[in-house]
Amino acid sequence: MDAQPTQTPERAAYYDKIAPGNLAPLWENLKALVTPEPVSPCQPFRWRYAEVREHLMEAGRLITAKEAERRVLMLENPGLRGQASVTHSLYAGLQLILPGEVAPAHRHTQSALRFVIEGDGAYTAVDGEKTLMREGDFVITPNWTWHDHGNDSDRPMVWLDGLDIPLVRLLDASFAETWPEDRQPLSRPVGDSPARFGEGLLPIDWRPDAKTSPVFNYPYERSRAALEKLRETRDWDPCHGLKLRYINPASGDWAMPTIGTCLQLLPKGFTSAPYQSTDGTVYTAVEGAGRVTIGNETFDFGAKDVFVVPSWHRLQFDVDEDTVLFSYSDRPVQEKLDLWRERRGNA
Amino acid sequence: MDAQPTQTPERAAYYDKIAPGNLAPLWENLKALVTPEPVSPCQPFRWRYAEVREHLMEAGRLITAKEAERRVLMLENPGLRGQASVTHSLYAGLQLILPGEVAPAHRHTQSALRFVIEGDGAYTAVDGEKTLMREGDFVITPNWTWHDHGNDSDRPMVWLDGLDIPLVRLLDASFAETWPEDRQPLSRPVGDSPARFGEGLLPIDWRPDAKTSPVFNYPYERSRAALEKLRETRDWDPCHGLKLRYINPASGDWAMPTIGTCLQLLPKGFTSAPYQSTDGTVYTAVEGAGRVTIGNETFDFGAKDVFVVPSWHRLQFDVDEDTVLFSYSDRPVQEKLDLWRERRGNA
């Protein structure tokens, strides 16, 4: 896979001749298609929350949640402008819901995660059940479930949306429907799913009919306490600090089939060993501050900032305070397809 | 998801203002991103083998297999020119190996299938083991296995290549290496894998280390005989006739993690009921002749022709002779991700 074939006039003429038949020579493209290492169009980038927040608040004045259906500023990767992509396969956005607003009920085959950046007391309803959202909560609206959001608090609510839009687009598998009213009817009390599925037990005769976790809210209070407990062992991974992945307790698999989500703790003063993996990843800091080096670029970041690490870019953290990072990527997809790889250190 | 938000000068100015920060309004794009039904850029198309073969033979004169590394004419979807894609997520090509030629050894994370269209006696070697190829054989070169092809017969050999190139591209997960010599060394006799893994038994202490089937050649003789046996029950599926999927006997799953492959028999005079599914599919006829209606277009086809059915396009067959079709799609991916859907009949 080294040398390109020679270009000759005869060959060029041949390529022109076959083109109308929807034919093209692989040999002119093989090196670009099958690369020795990932060559991603994505670029590293960091969005400062303070700046995006200002724009979001202006959006709050320009359009209602209802008219927008979803009042979201997409975080577009600089290498993929116009494609609604933050990594090659995934989407990110920051969604604002003002007090009293509703983002109307719909459903779609795209899976969505919400990670709460700011605010307390808005809700997401999923297939007849509401959950209340607080900072740091990880909430799922699974593939093809009815969902609407509302803000009954007196403060703006902002969360990070992560969806598999580019992946579903490549698979040509988008379906969507709107509910006739803004809010779907509720059939179960708040807290039903966490009790039913999230306490180490499952209903005796329940069988999952989907791969997404039936626990659709993972409260930060619980996840953060788990990290805090585990730091007692001081068993820090050189690349990850202390890193947990959210799971579907009905299978032990990732909480979502298309998007892998993690929460990790880097202790004050920690400098991580270099790390590469094939899953382009979006991060947001819940707590803390520091610097992240992605490939050849270094960004400083603080709480609520968002940054993206493209596939196979060398990643290194260096933090000044105890730092908690939420992240998401397409790792579950790559694992299911035998494609995921990582490299630790400088090997 | 009905009305688009109103366009106003104020909003337009706002969009311009936020664009440099790699931000964009979701609400201007939501309808295009999350569609009520799949809206594929792919178009239906049929390649007549007789025409492509002529071009292939000319390619045989213009470039050697060795210089080309792989002398393949890509079958590009008319809706996706320049993207090495036959469906949105998959690739197709027709590869020619002339007598005495070798396509040199390499490996890559892209998975490949070969379905033999013409010829008898060329070989594929995979990780130290050769298999001989005949018309109708389905051969796999799994993800990251060394493979080379050669033709020791006295006739040209042509096969259909199916790869997951666009999918691996979206996932930014391409790795590739070349072997220092044209042919890799062989460590096991011809026929070892079929005996070891393909006769209803597995070695007592063997554990699979990959999701792809260890049986890397599924000979047509066996597959065709299975179809012929099953026709005795006359248990025709209205949409599919008699349709079997190739499996990995170590898991019962599809033979390949990223590409689903099937062989089906439509009996003489059969008209199928309409069928739609979300997995855009490539077909080639091994035997027989007839017409296929894909969406609003009807194509006639005969043996060795190739055609592509984009996602969610209405598909209907009408055959004049006993017809055997080989097909491949990304259905295993969609199933793993809870995205696959089908619709039967006019419902």
Next chain:
Amino acid sequence: MDAQPTQTPERAAYYDKIAPGNLAPLWENLKALVTPEPVSPCQPFRWRYAEVREHLMEAGRLITAKEAERRVLMLENPGLRGQASVTHSLYAGLQLILPGEVAPAHRHTQSALRFVIEGDGAYTAVDGEKTLMREGDFVITPNWTWHDHGNDSDRPMVWLDGLDIPLVRLLDASFAETWPEDRQPLSRPVGDSPARFGEGLLPIDWRPDAKTSPVFNYPYERSRAALEKLRETRDWDPCHGLKLRYINPASGDWAMPTIGTCLQLLPKGFTSAPYQSTDGTVYTAVEGAGRVTIGNETFDFGAKDVFVVPSWHRLQFDVDEDTVLFSYSDRPVQEKLDLWRERRGNA
């Protein structure tokens, strides 16, 4: 399978002749071996805790936990005396640990569950980690893990032991070892496993090496609160009331591979519909009181009593108060082997 073969002198002589060769006629035994419905040697029985407790306390005076290794009164099924069996495949016992005592560290291939009946503050240590035990807690000492118990409180501690001793005996798969000292060394803090595995997350690089849940204490406080939350939906199963099974969050399977464990709530005044299943089951009431009819026998029961329901015996509850039942059986084994059946109502 209706008539037995005729007995004749000639046949009797033949049976005598072949017996020394370790041969016997199936046809004289077939009806007894392959029965139309389960014919269990087990009988229904109820142990009143008040009575057993008195015996246990006497045992506390007769032998130390250390000399006994485990000071346990086995609950033997009246139909299986001398076989250490409470159902045909499982074992039950009530274990007493007095203040200051230790049950020394050992490990064995038999899996064990502990369900705390009385007391607060004893501990179980499993592979280097202690857990504190309270009434209603369900604690696992998985297959081949080092475990010891101790009571640092000032009250006697009693729990129900459930093991798969008869099953492991049939499989001839018993291994056991003792630790050189009474207490194993501790390597992780109290609470590590629940945080690591039981909060909806798993360590990013952890892979289970066993089928038993890594969460080895399921505190009653959490399980009971889940039941209480779910009663809000008033969605009572006619046979089970509200019944949850303890799971392994790393797989979604039962918490233990050989023993299935459940917690269920029957609301005050509930009369259950008749129910039969092939898994002989041991119950203990954590709260409440009522009557249980097992086959043709009715027993009254109160908190801490234990009763056993043999395979395929008709089971019916009738409770006077809100009643919480813990139960265990070999259902996971039967499910894995395609043997488990249930029948609801009088069908």
Next chain:
Amino acid sequence: MDAQPTQTPERAAYYDKIAPGNLAPLWENLKALVTPEPVSPCQPFRWRYAEVREHLMEAGRLITAKEAERRVLMLENPGLRGQASVTHSLYAGLQLILPGEVAPAHRHTQSALRFVIEGDGAYTAVDGEKTLMREGDFVITPNWTWHDHGNDSDRPMVWLDGLDIPLVRLLDASFAETWPEDRQPLSRPVGDSPARFGEGLLPIDWRPDAKTSPVFNYPYERSRAALEKLRETRDWDPCHGLKLRYINPASGDWAMPTIGTCLQLLPKGFTSAPYQSTDGTVYTAVEGAGRVTIGNETFDFGAKDVFVVPSWHRLQFDVDEDTVLFSYSDRPVQEKLDLWRERRGNA
């Protein structure tokens, strides 16, 4: 687990006092229940086929297949007489069907395997489909499937029956029914299942509803050829020679959920390294002759002889000719329950 507790008159009196309450002291039994290594009641034994055959033929004169329902001589382990057990958990018998006879249709939850010892042309029908049986064929009658056997040839037919009778007995899970007539009606042609499920393909919309392989006949011709092909690599396992396990191609798991079946080749002159495993195993030689040492006993054996290796007994082969062994055990059960162990060599 070393010293037994001291026996005292006071303790003895206590044991007597608690016995009527179905209570017994664990501490008097612990060492016997939880043993350091498996202590099986099974003993090694070899049945010479020539001797059993003579008895079988006499049985053929004493009782018809129809009156017997199944004319089988049970091979009872000398250590488990009267229990219909060849190992602790499994059953073995030799079944005779004379020309023109039928063993009438019934079904039961016990799973059965048939391994053909002698004869050619008898059939087994399973849920509406017949299969013809030849020497060395491995045939399954899965759990709860209707099955009858008949002999339309002109020679006696003898096969080895392997069932999970003792295991199903321990689980109290036996169900059985008889079909109103001797032969069940046939709904599919001979050869349907092998074509449908056994050629590396599965019907596109078929989903298994049971754990047993849908391929219910594994012909010796195919299995033996696989072994012969694999000997080319000369890759002999020191303990096993060349050993394959029969699988369910729909899952890659063992062909039956309760009984593991294998076929292995020991080349002429081969002496195996010592081997122990926890699954008591029944062997029969299809071809060849040699000696087998089981624990401290050595038996010579030839084709068609049957012998049993109890759990954890040291096993060693020494063969004079190319020897092919069929074997079965409860290994799939032990694996599912995390109980299976092996030890290689003298370690």
